[in-house]
Amino acid sequence: MRVYAVAAAGGFRRYATYRIETAAGVFTNTVFGFILAYTYMALWDERPRLGGYDMPQALTFVWLGQALLMTCVMMGGGFEDELIERIRTGDIAVDLYRPVDLQLWWLAQDLGRAAFHLLGRGIVPMALGGLAFDLALPGSAGPWLAFLVSVALGVVVSFGIRYLVALSAFWLMDGAGAAQIAFLAGLFFSGMLLPLSLFPGLLGEVARLMPWSALLQVPADVFLGKHTGWGLVRVYVFQASWAAVLLLVGRMVQGVATRRVVVQGG
Amino acid sequence: MAEVVEAAVPEAPEAVFAPRSRLVEGVRAYGLIVSMWLRSTMAYRASFLMTAVGNFTATAFDFVTIMLMFAHVDALGGYALPEIALLYGASGTAFGLADLLMGSMDRLGRRVRDGTLDTLLVRPVPVLAQVAADRFALRRLGRITQGLLVLGYGLVAADIEWTLAKVVVLPLMLLSGSVIFGAVFVAGGAFQFIAQDASQVQNSFTYGGNTLLQYPPTIFAKDLVRGVTFVVPLAFVNWLPALYVLGRELPLGLPDPVAFLPPVVAAVCATGAGLVWRAGLRAYRSTGS
Numbered sequence: 397m398r399v400y401a402v403a404a405a406g407g408f409r410r411y412a413t414y415r416i417e418t419a420a421g422v423f424t425n426t427v428f429g430f431i432l433a434y435t436y437m438a439l440w441d442e443r444p445r446l447g448g449y450d451m452p453q454a455l456t457f458v459w460l461g462q463a464l465l466m467t468c469v470m471m472g473g474g475f476e477d478e479l480i481e482r483i484r485t486g487d488i489a490v491d492l493y494r495p496v497d498l499q500l501w502w503l504a505q506d507l508g509r510a511a512f513h514l515l516g517r518g519i520v521p522m523a524l525g526g527l528a529f530d531l532a533l534p535g536s537a538g539p540w541l542a543f544l545v546s547v548a549l550g551v552v553v554s555f556g557i558r559y560l561v562a563l564s565a566f567w568l569m570d571g572a573g574a575a576q577i578a579f580l581a582g583l584f585f586s587g588m589l590l591p592l593s594l595f596p597g598l599l600g601e602v603a604r605l606m607p608w609s610a611l612l613q614v615p616a617d618v619f620l621g622k623h624t625g626w627g628l629v630r631v632y633v634f635q636a637s638w639a640a641v642l643l644l645v646g647r648m649v650q651g652v653a654t655r656r657v658v659v660q661g662g
Numbered sequence: 663m664a665e666v667v668e669a670a671v672p673e674a675p676e677a678v679f680a681p682r683s684r685l686v687e688g689v690r691a692y693g694l695i696v697s698m699w700l701r702s703t704m705a706y707r708a709s710f711l712m713t714a715v716g717n718f719t720a721t722a723f724d725f726v727t728i729m730l731m732f733a734h735v736d737a738l739g740g741y742a743l744p745e746i747a748l749l750y751g752a753s754g755t756a757f758g759l760a761d762l763l764m765g766s767m768d769r770l771g772r773r774v775r776d777g778t779l780d781t782l783l784v785r786p787v788p789v790l791a792q793v794a795a796d797r798f799a800l801r802r803l804g805r806i807t808q809g810l811l812v813l814g815y816g817l818v819a820a821d822i823e824w825t826l827a828k829v830v831v832l833p834l835m836l837l838s839g840s841v842i843f844g845a846v847f848v849a850g851g852a853f854q855f856i857a858q859d860a861s862q863v864q865n866s867f868t869y870g871g872n873t874l875l876q877y878p879p880t881i882f883a884k885d886l887v888r889g890v891t892f893v894v895p896l897a898f899v900n901w902l903p904a905l906y907v908l909g910r911e912l913p914l915g916l917p918d919p920v921a922f923l924p925p926v927v928a929a930v931c932a933t934g935a936g937l938v939w940r941a942g943l944r945a946y947r948s949t950g951s
Contacts, residue, residue, distance in 0.1 A: 414859060416857060416858065416859050416860050417859040417860065417862065419860070420857070420859070420860035420861070420862040420863045421862050423862065423863055423866060424862040424863065424865055424866045424870070427866040427870045428866070428870055428873070430886070431870060431873050431874050431877075434877070434881050434882045434883070434886075435731075435738070435877055435881060437881065438738045438739045438877070438880075438881035439731055439734070439735060439738060442734075442735040442736075442737065442738070443734050443735055446734055570709075572713070573712055573713075573716070576713075576716045576720070577716075579720075580716075580719060580720055580723065583723060584723055584726075589723065589724065589726075589727040589730075590727050590730055590731065594730060594731075594733075594734065595730065596730070596733050
């Protein structure tokens with residue numbers, strides 16, 4: 397178990413090294429937060445309480461999206477690029493010899509990375525957004541804690557999706573196509589472009605049931621106090637179920653993939 | 663002895679025409695490097711097609727978002743969907759062109775970090791041409807196609823009273839817009855000489871600017887509109903000329919003739935970016951690795 401804690405700490409430290417990049421990222425998140433916030437204001441000016449959100453809640457949704465963009469990896473990029481590269485080059489064979497579980501190792505690293513991104517790329521844009529706009533921030537500790545649990549579950553779901561994307565490289569050799577499809581789906585179905593409650597009819601219903609809604613839509617709604625009591629338990633179960641299913645499928649695919657590894661040598 | 667040797671070297675004839683020939687040489691080198699990358703791209707046609715379609719789809723998603731918004735409202739900031747489509751398409755096309763020609767500039771920071779920039783410096787070819795043409799990505803045609811399609815829809819569906827002046831403004835807008843975005847790419851590249859791993863800051867101005875310009879200026883705070891008109895003159899990419907075409911009042915109470923300024927602004931931006939690039943290149947210190 398200790399080795400995974402070390403891996404997580406390593407993931408955290410690794411991203412913490414890039415200070416200028418983190419500052420540049422905070423700048424970018426803030427710029428996009430401002431642009432999106434104004435478009436949302438124009439939309440909610442026309443239709444107050446659209447999708448069940450009032451204006452401060454809609455603006456909070458925007459800034460939560462910017463704060464969680466890197467934490468829950470809505471746009472892809474992270475360990476999967478490295479794993480795809482290791483599969484492509486054959487370095488994966490070395491990893492398989494190591495006395496650690498491949499999936500848990502990468503998960504631990506990714507959790508460490510997510511923790512750093514939440515602190516490094518999440519807090520400052522959210523604070524700046526809060527200064528410039530009227531946001532609906534919870535007044536007590538309860539919703540903040542409930543939100544953190546939901547974010548943690550979202551990170552595991554995100555990991556599960558990206559792990560499968562990476563494993564696809566065993567068959568496709570080049571994971572770029574799968575990564576791009578995952579990136580598009582993540583952007584669209586997480587609620588990053590528009591809250592899923594604004595998606596019309598069947599599209600909205602399907603979007604809310606897909607795993608990507610666990611990345612932003614669910615944590616944001618928890619933050620805004622839309623799920624309390626049993627409702628909160630229900631969305632936790634939703635997120636945890638997707639996490640479990642994706643991790644399990646990932647484990648199965650990994651088993652099939654590693655049995656057919658052909659080490660090219662060289 | 664050294665003096666004798668120096669005197670023996672005949673003066674290079676190019677030196678006389680140095681400024682012009684360097685530009686020609688740069689464009690030629692750019693063309694050569696691009697054609698090399700094109701050949702390598704076309705070696706995998708299926709892969710090229712898939713990534714181009716992916717590029718098209720990825721950029722189409724933000725217009726899908728705007729359409730989803732219009733499923734709930736009839737106007738955004740006082741603008742109907744076709745009008746916003748015109749703004750979106752104009753910015754998307756101009757940005758797509760700049761991204762196709764100059765989009766590799768954001769790799770500069772990585773080259774500074776890993777030291778491979780030094781390889782470019784020793785070659786007898788302008789560094790800017792080499793950096794801009796590096797890994798020329800034809801798949802970015804997907805973005806241009808998407809922008810043009812939406813622009814076409816906007817031009818057909820919006821209620822425009824056509825005049826000759828408006829017909830002239832359109833191509834000027836697209837070309838000047840791509841030059842302005844290109845200048846931002848180059849200036850951003852120059853910034854990477856110093857900042858190294860801050861390519862995201864550049865993205866805020868390029869991708870962020872593109873997103874901003876997709877919406878009408880009426881929805882943004884006055885100071886923000888002032889900033890992108892007078893400081894980073896992105897408003898000249900599409901807002902000012904497109905609003906003139908739409909017969910809308912220009913933002914900040916600017917008079918209509920301002921809509922014809924984009925070529926001038928583009929020339930100023932390109933010159934400025936060139937100077938910044940030169941300063942950045944001079945300030946460059948190799949990592950030594």
